[in-house]
Amino acid sequence: MTMEAPRPVTAHRVVIVGAGFGGLECAYRLKGAPVAITVIDRRNHHLFQPLLYQVATASLATSEIAWPIRYLLRDRSEVTTLFANVNGVDATNKRVVLEDGDTVPYDTLVLATGVRHAYFGHDEWEPFAPGLKTLEDATTLRRRILVAFERAEKETDPERRAALLTFVIIGAGPTGVELAGTIAELAKDTLAPDFRNIDTHKTRVVLVEAGPRVLAGFADDLSAYAQASLENIGVEVILNQAVTECSADGVVYNGTRLQAKTLIWAAGVRASRAAEWLDAPADRASRLQVLPDLTVPGHPDIFAIGDTVTVAAPDGTPVPGIAPAAKQQGRYVAASIKARLQGKAPAPFRYHHSGSLAQIGKRKAVIDFGTIKLRGTIAWWIWGVAHIYFLIGLRNRLSVAISWLWNYIRDQRAARLITQGSSKVAR
């Protein structure tokens, strides 16, 4: 069976695979173009990944940072949304192949298929050190974190109790830093009054990083500030140490064994299988190497954008895997498609780095705008306002603002729910 977009066959068919920041932006920006668009995603929702760590740490509810894709595109009658898994691309016949065997024909294809976390050849670590890319990852992490405190409350052996109250985050990029800071505050501020047998102030949060500093993508002084701020709220920062083992008992780095029942992986990603589908050149992390116009070499009708590709910024460094970069690429591809339909040749993609933000804890964040660098309370307010601004819809903005307000004023986190299983998961 073939799913045709419900449009006259004369309309140029654009198929977008993946409705993350890049794919969705591309669909938005194609508004008004003489095209029939099909958006395919294996999830029914677009996810605001920059705040996913707040779901994992019980600060936000899943529905506050995710929206049904077809709802976001409901007013665009030329857009069809498909909830399906893509298995490959038949570039010869210009069709996307779905897992169930159906195919979707395209005139122009946009691959925006993203990344998953990766374990550098140690996939066996995943059960012990889960990563954070999807809503399910976030609720799984939330369950593990909350269950660890519950088990500690009931544990009488001091050594086992200490292991239950030790949280190790591997990788000190923005996600690792944000998780470490939030878990430390969760333990110290939110949970402290709720337990009777444990002192949650004794919780150890350990951030292990293979490189020489935290937040390597930021300026040196901001990294130093972030590290000092983390240490100030009780996070132990361990640099220049690669983890060599993850197990049910803890981690090993540099020969040191650290007993810990909760490990979180924030150390690396691997791109989707897009490069494999097209037998296209890719880097070590499987990122597809696209041409300066973001097309796949040898496939002028196939664009690839976002975290799943690697492309150089004007300064020669790779474009970072962040939401604004994916959005710029989505916007560029939409403009390119429009230009081509008018017989024009688009100029190459040029990335503009607008800045990097990371929250460290309550009233602490760092912002690196290149020339302007901010830190502390001011940066934290800008961080908060920027994230609320980039959320979709007034309703979610209100809802997140209320959640943050409560967290700010009362140290209360609304989403402290252990779901998917009863206390059996705790055993």
Place this chain on the structure above:
Amino acid sequence: MTMEAPRPVTAHRVVIVGAGFGGLECAYRLKGAPVAITVIDRRNHHLFQPLLYQVATASLATSEIAWPIRYLLRDRSEVTTLFANVNGVDATNKRVVLEDGDTVPYDTLVLATGVRHAYFGHDEWEPFAPGLKTLEDATTLRRRILVAFERAEKETDPERRAALLTFVIIGAGPTGVELAGTIAELAKDTLAPDFRNIDTHKTRVVLVEAGPRVLAGFADDLSAYAQASLENIGVEVILNQAVTECSADGVVYNGTRLQAKTLIWAAGVRASRAAEWLDAPADRASRLQVLPDLTVPGHPDIFAIGDTVTVAAPDGTPVPGIAPAAKQQGRYVAASIKARLQGKAPAPFRYHHSGSLAQIGKRKAVIDFGTIKLRGTIAWWIWGVAHIYFLIGLRNRLSVAISWLWNYIRDQRAARLITQGSSKVAR
């Protein structure tokens, strides 16, 4: 190992199993009494079950109707919360036995262990017709409902598409009526603009009831009004028909086979194993038959309350399995424990029926206060205000009010998330 409540051994030890409406109310009302309390629940959260159907129909988020139990009791230093499964009661040695073998000693025990949905000897129907008692039940139902529309959008066979767009709710008590009304509105109002290949107005919502009317617990004229209102928003109400088969293809009642891919069970409940633990008399639904002072026959130090017991109201009818009844019982038991500690004998429990409420759809509800009966818009507003009032905490009240406002004004439901699995679950 034995978990002792952290109190002088002289304090009277009260153990409450189950932190639903009854158990939690009992813990609240014991405030100030010279007791050491242990609250045991297999969930980490108290659930506001009356609004659970709104999570199942994507109107509310899980965190809007659930609160961590230990958070609710954080200010009570004499209360210890245990996240654990109870496996039985050793009444001889006055100990609650946990699944992991630990025991918790009590002087007075309060069993408030609730109910699960029951299939009247047809447990094999559960995979096809899931019920609604827990947060996980609700997110599972939400996924099934949303995935059915997604699959219908992609289905080209008209018969299979019709089956995907047919939703059968079995049982027309408040939960069944509320689910039927909300699913009809979800299809008609919320989802209609989002799909391209299906007309969600053609969704069939069928409510099958074995008895002669919907909302059997309400007055006759309110039942008739509820039925007319349901039919008005497109729900097909089928009365006096017992379902004789549930399968992956649909249901059979009275020899009629109805093709439907989504079935929901709202037809009956079975009490917890509390009666079994104590070898105590129980009714057909396993409800423990308690004495007029809510103690278990032969066990004056064990109270049982809420949905898991059966006890007669002053008019001779059984006390209904609703939140206010459980709360009254929790309050009564707390007062009884206090009275006993002062050497007094408490009077028997007397149930006061304050009324029954059910929402049918937007601007439609029925309220049966006995002498006063309300229906329509006024009843709907009272229903909404009452439910917001009974929620715990300003934050959740605000959050639910905003969710309802958006739903009311814009027909938008914020929590339309398919989680726990990618599109694979749709296959």
